Amino acid sequence: xxxxxxxxxxxxxxxxxxxxxxxxxxxxxxxxxxxxxxxxxxxxxxxxxxxxxxxxxxxxxxxxxxxxxxxxxxxxxxxxxxxxxxxxxxxxxxxxxxxxxxxxxxxxxxxxxxxxxxxxxxxxxxxxxxxxxxxxxxxxxxxxxxxxxxxxxxxxxxxxxxxxxxxxxxxxxxxxxxxxxxxxxxxxxxxxxxxxxxxxxxxxxxxxxxxxxxxxxxxxxxxxxxxxxxx
Amino acid sequence: xxxxxxxxxxxxxxxxxxxxxxxxxxxxxxxxxxxxxxxxxxxxxxxxxxxxxxxxxxxxxxxxxxxxxxxxxxxxxxxxxxxxxxxxxxxxxxxxxxxxxxxxxxxxxxxxxxxxxxxxxxxxxxxxxxxxxxxxxxxxxxxxxxxxxxxxxxxxxxxxxxxxxxxxxxxxxxxxxxxxxxxxxxxxxxxxxxxxxxxxxxxxxxxxxxxxxxxxxxxxxxxxxxxxxxxxxxxxxxxxxxxxxxxxxxxxxxxxxxxxxxxxxxxxxxxxxxxxxxxxxxxxxxxxxxxxxxxxxxxxxxxxxxxxxxxxxxxxxxxxxxxxxxxxxxxxxxxxxxxxxxxxxxxxxxxxxxxxxxxxxxxxxxxxxxxxxxxxxxxxxxxxxxxxxxxxxxxxxxxxxxxxxxxxxxxxxxxxxxxxxxxxxxxxxxxxxxxxxxxxxxxxxxxxxxxxxxxxxxxxxxxxxxxxxxxxxxxxxxxxxxxxxxxxxxxxxxxxxxxxx
Numbered sequence: 194x195x196x197x198x199x200x201x202x203x204x205x206x207x208x209x210x211x212x213x214x215x216x217x218x219x220x221x222x223x224x225x226x227x228x229x230x231x232x233x234x235x236x237x238x239x240x241x242x243x244x245x246x247x248x249x250x251x252x253x254x255x256x257x258x259x260x261x262x263x264x265x266x267x268x269x270x271x272x273x274x275x276x277x278x279x280x281x282x283x284x285x286x287x288x289x290x291x292x293x294x295x296x297x298x299x300x301x302x303x304x305x306x307x308x309x310x311x312x313x314x315x316x317x318x319x320x321x322x323x324x325x326x327x328x329x330x331x332x333x334x335x336x337x338x339x340x341x342x343x344x345x346x347x348x349x350x351x352x353x354x355x356x357x358x359x360x361x362x363x364x365x366x367x368x369x370x371x372x373x374x375x376x377x378x379x380x381x382x383x384x385x386x387x388x389x390x391x392x393x394x395x396x397x398x399x400x401x402x403x404x405x406x407x408x409x410x411x412x413x414x415x416x417x418x419x420x421x422x423x424x
Numbered sequence: 425x426x427x428x429x430x431x432x433x434x435x436x437x438x439x440x441x442x443x444x445x446x447x448x449x450x451x452x453x454x455x456x457x458x459x460x461x462x463x464x465x466x467x468x469x470x471x472x473x474x475x476x477x478x479x480x481x482x483x484x485x486x487x488x489x490x491x492x493x494x495x496x497x498x499x500x501x502x503x504x505x506x507x508x509x510x511x512x513x514x515x516x517x518x519x520x521x522x523x524x525x526x527x528x529x530x531x532x533x534x535x536x537x538x539x540x541x542x543x544x545x546x547x548x549x550x551x552x553x554x555x556x557x558x559x560x561x562x563x564x565x566x567x568x569x570x571x572x573x574x575x576x577x578x579x580x581x582x583x584x585x586x587x588x589x590x591x592x593x594x595x596x597x598x599x600x601x602x603x604x605x606x607x608x609x610x611x612x613x614x615x616x617x618x619x620x621x622x623x624x625x626x627x628x629x630x631x632x633x634x635x636x637x638x639x640x641x642x643x644x645x646x647x648x649x650x651x652x653x654x655x656x657x658x659x660x661x662x663x664x665x666x667x668x669x670x671x672x673x674x675x676x677x678x679x680x681x682x683x684x685x686x687x688x689x690x691x692x693x694x695x696x697x698x699x700x701x702x703x704x705x706x707x708x709x710x711x712x713x714x715x716x717x718x719x720x721x722x723x724x725x726x727x728x729x730x731x732x733x734x735x736x737x738x739x740x741x742x743x744x745x746x747x748x749x750x751x752x753x754x755x756x757x758x759x760x761x762x763x764x765x766x767x768x769x770x771x772x773x774x775x776x777x778x779x780x781x782x783x784x785x786x787x788x789x790x791x792x793x794x795x796x797x798x799x800x801x802x803x804x805x806x807x808x809x810x811x812x813x814x815x816x817x818x819x820x821x822x823x824x825x826x827x828x829x830x831x832x833x834x835x836x837x838x839x840x841x842x843x844x845x846x847x848x849x850x851x852x853x854x855x856x857x858x859x860x861x862x863x864x865x866x867x868x869x870x871x872x873x874x875x876x877x878x879x880x881x882x883x884x885x886x887x888x889x890x891x892x893x894x895x896x897x898x899x900x901x902x903x904x905x906x907x908x909x910x911x912x913x914x915x916x917x918x919x920x921x922x923x924x925x
Contacts (some may be wrong), residue, residue, distance in 0.1 A: 242566075
């Protein structure tokens with residue numbers, strides 16, 4: 194119906210133990226929703242500016258899940274993924290999350306949900322309440338592609354949406370670069386988060402064209418300096 | 425009575441092969457706004473397609489190009505993504521209907537004039553003018569494309585023979601003048617036939633050019649370009665009731681413009697936090713009050729509406745009224761905030777109410793009561809249990825619009841599977857209709873549709889799992905005084921009329 198050819202199966206946590214509480218299943222699906230949200234936030238590197246409203250809503254959802262996980266004190270760390278499998282393989286059906294919260298308590302998942310146990314998922318290891326979900330992500334090699342804290346995501350969004358001052362430059366024909374920024378950008382490559390708007394504009398995926406023109410500008414600079422020195 | 429083709433039709437000729445139009449009842453049907461949606465029944469007036477290649481042809485097409493049109497339009501595989509309609513708007517009299525599409529084009533349709541011979545043809549719309557409003561741009565500083573997609577069109581009230589409208593993409597608003605020319609000055613003697621200036625020595629007489637009639641030509645010219653005022657994507661424009669100013673709203677700011685001044689605008693709302701990391705809410709829609717030129721509202725992604733009074737201060741960051749419905753704790757889920765995000769806000773024609781659209785409902789608010797809406801209508805509540813899947817495929821972020829009818833008694837909004845819904849506020853009845861080629865013969869009465877929620881599916885019902893979520897009706901418009909509606913489904917524009925017997 195929705196994604197043709199791709200059907201989500203729900204992991205039925207109660208399959209092995211009868212009478213077990215629905216909580217582990219809910220947590221896993223909550224984790225899955227968190228993963229899905231992070232993937233969505235990541236997929237912003239297109240040629241067109243990302244939709245700010247959508248990003249904000251997804252980010253708020255992520256925050257919400259984070260807060261709830263903090264309250265529960267349960268950080269579910271999925272088992273290390275099998276080599277070569279992407280994070281999307283861990284996504285499970287999160288239909289149960291659509292139900293109102295009060296339904297969750299003391300209720301088992303609906304019996305008509307197909308049950309399938311993804312091989313990679315072992316018993317959830319309890320994580321410390323203090324450990325940041327982001328650190329947990331980075332500790333798993335294959336999850337290195339996940340961001341970037343939420344803050345960094347917003348910085349990326351912000352850098353793509355410059356201040357009104359930079360908007361003034363929009364009128365200038367062709368690229369306009371602060372020479373300092375160009376030079377520093379050439380030397381430093383991708384700078385840290387505190388790099389400033391000019392640098393951020395050079396850093397992300399669209400980098401190759403600006404670099405090429407930076408080299409050109411640099412070449413011209415050399416030429417200009419030569420002329421000045423000679424005179 | 426068979427419809428005669430006219431040079432100005434860009435319509436689906438295949439309808440003619442389906443059979444003759446239904447015969448008129450005699451006198452033109454009195455279309456009163458008071459009919460509501462329950463008592464009347466809706467018929468398809470016409471379905472309009474403007475594929476990319478055809479739109480470049482001018483009004484004065486000859487027989488050969490019309491033949492090309494006929495064969496061209498029958499083959500619907502030519503429709504491209506650039507043809508997807510992104511906004512629909514009637515003008516203040518309902519005589520004109522403007523559409524904007526993803527390719528940056530604006531197509532204006534004009535209502536067929538009533539004539540004694542062909543009474544039933546009133547209510548049909550034909551192409552009046554087509555022009556390229558916005559072009560794709562590239563922002564070199566950010567290495568990002570600026571889409572040419574027309575986000576909104578708003579008409580100005582007519583003050584002379586010409587028509588004026590505002591059209592906007594993500595960054596730039598343009599004021600277009602659409603005017604007719606049916607006379608041409610002839611008799612200049614300063615230039616020769618090829619247009620070259622003649623030697624002044626050869627000119628011995630003074631000749632005043634004479635206006636001669638010519639074939640009607642409709643031309644659109646950009647009169648103003650309002651650029652470089654929005655860092656974020658423009659989602660709304662609204663013409664003020666003073667007819668001198670208008671506002672444009674993006675995700676975080678709202679600017680007030682004077683029509684005559686393009687190089688500056690006043691910022692009247694700014695919700696950008698000092699630290700972007702603290703951003704949790706964006707502006708989703710904004711509109712001026714229809715009568716009070718100092719009042720406007722804007723909606724947010726958190727399901728709130730703020731009403732502001734520009735007399736209170738220059739920067740309207742502090743609202744005058746704040747409309748928010750308390751959350752229902754029993755319905756709380758991780759998607760609660762997303763589905764509460766308001767995608768459209770519209771004042772009623774009376775100015776007394778505002779209507780908001782969020783993902784699952786349409787709400788009517790009384791301006792005098794901020795605590796909760798006075799009416800809530802369920803558009804497609806059966807989707808509540810599917811929110812996870814809809815989040816996964818991004819459908820949950822679809823922005824549906826909503827519209828009032830001329831008398832504020834009926835409200836309409838779109839849904840999936842090419843369905844659209846109407847709610848009669850007085851009778852509390854509602855109807856679901858479908859805008860699709862397969863199910864609509866011209867002048868045939870639209871059959872109400874029903875979605876089966878669970879259990880046994882009746883014969884004509886469609887189950888939730890069979891709904892096509894790629895076919896969404898986001899944009900609709902209602903004629904200001906009559907029961908004529910325009911429904912945009914991808915690249916098709918359907919015009920329906922209430923048939924009152």
